[in-house]
Amino acid sequence: MPLLSRKGRITIVVLCLGLLLIASLAMLKSKPQREPRTSKPPLSVDFISALPAPLAVTVLSQGTVAPKREIDLVSQVAGRVVSVAGQYANGGFFNADEPLLQIEPEDYEFSVTRAKAQVAKAQEQVALEKGRSRQAKREWRELGDKTANALFLRQPQLNSAQASLESAQADLKKALLDLSRTAISAPFPGRIRQIFADLGQYVSPGARIAKVYSTNIVEVRLPLSDRQAALIQLPTNYQNSQTGNYPSVTLRSSVGELSYEWQGKIVRTDASIDIESRMTYAVAEVKNPFKADLSLDRPPLNIGLFVQAEISGKTITDAVTLPKDAVYKGNQILVLNQADQINYQKISVIQTSKDSVTAVGITRGTRIVSSRIPLAIAGMKVLPKKQRLVGNQSLDEEVTL
Helix, strand or coil: CCCCHHHHHHHHHHHHHHHHHHHHHHHHEEECCCCCCCCCCCEEEEEEEEEEEEEEEEEEEEEEEEHHHHHHHHECCCCEEEEEECCCCCCCCCCCCCEEEEEHHHHHHHHHHHHHHHHHHHHHHHHHHHHHHHHHHHHHHHHHCCCCCCCCCCCHHHHHHHHHHHHHHHHHHHHHHHCCEEEECCCCCEEEEEECCCCCCCEECCEEEEEEEECCEEEEEEECCHHHHCCCCCCCCCEEEEECCCCCEEEEEEEECCCEEEEEEEEEEECCCCCCCCEEEEEEEECCCCCCCCCCCCCCCCCCEEEEEEEEEEEEEEEEEEEHHHEEECCEEECCCCCCCEEECCEEEEEECCEEEEEEECCCCCCECCCCCCCCCCCEEEEEEEEEEEEECCCCCCCEE
């Protein structure tokens, strides 16, 4: 391979020196000076100063109106229905012991007549045997013997006659009872939900006549969470005692465009906690729900009506009601220290509503950030700009759950 000429070697050296010169100039070129970073001003926030105060709690729930007592009227005798009362229809009202349906009574009247005849015959036989027994006793005394055996005095015959009389009297009572059962009624004033037998129909013993319910009292089962139940003085239904301190409850419902309300009491709780929902059911009672009250101008509290309930709860001491934006992660707030730095503080929430949270455990005068701060970091400095005092309204203004 031929060696490079002298001219070629000089060209290569010149090129290398040029590249080195260009690199040196690039390294010696001055770097641009960075402008000093200006620090951002602290974030301006609104804050509230806590003023804990007593608060009357109202717990919200809902439920459906149901009768306290509802039974099936059944026939205890057989026969054809010969008459029904005018109010014997779906939705009809009736009084206690008012006959609603009459089964043909003639067969049972005949049984009563026969039973009375049997009683009279048995009474005659008893009287006859008593007379024979007295006669036998006199005859025995005439023989000079003071003691006589029971057989001579006809005691077995008298006992048999007495037993026959008691049996006849029992048959008469049964016949009279069957006769009274031909008139079917309910033991309480109420309303007919549904009828199952009607005029001219033959019914057998045990046949359903109608489903009826009492109109004296209606009930509403109200589901309560553990937190809600803790805020109410629920009745203590022990086996050997029962409290008389029943929380009041206001039931509300809308009929058309109008809203109505009824007053009641929480009288008991269900026998057990619901195993699926883990809810405690409080039972509210309303008396005379169908009684007309012209001064209130409201409809009756009908069975099946869905109602909203406001239950009077306990009075909470040292409660603070906060706007919902001031609460983070459900149970934390941002508080300001003396250096206007924020820190997280846990609170004990007792109830929440659409726009507010009521909590306890907040010291009086604590400065709470009410502005929402996205990605708030503990220790971050802020600029408080607007103060508002907050506690709760008063005992007359209630917070609801």
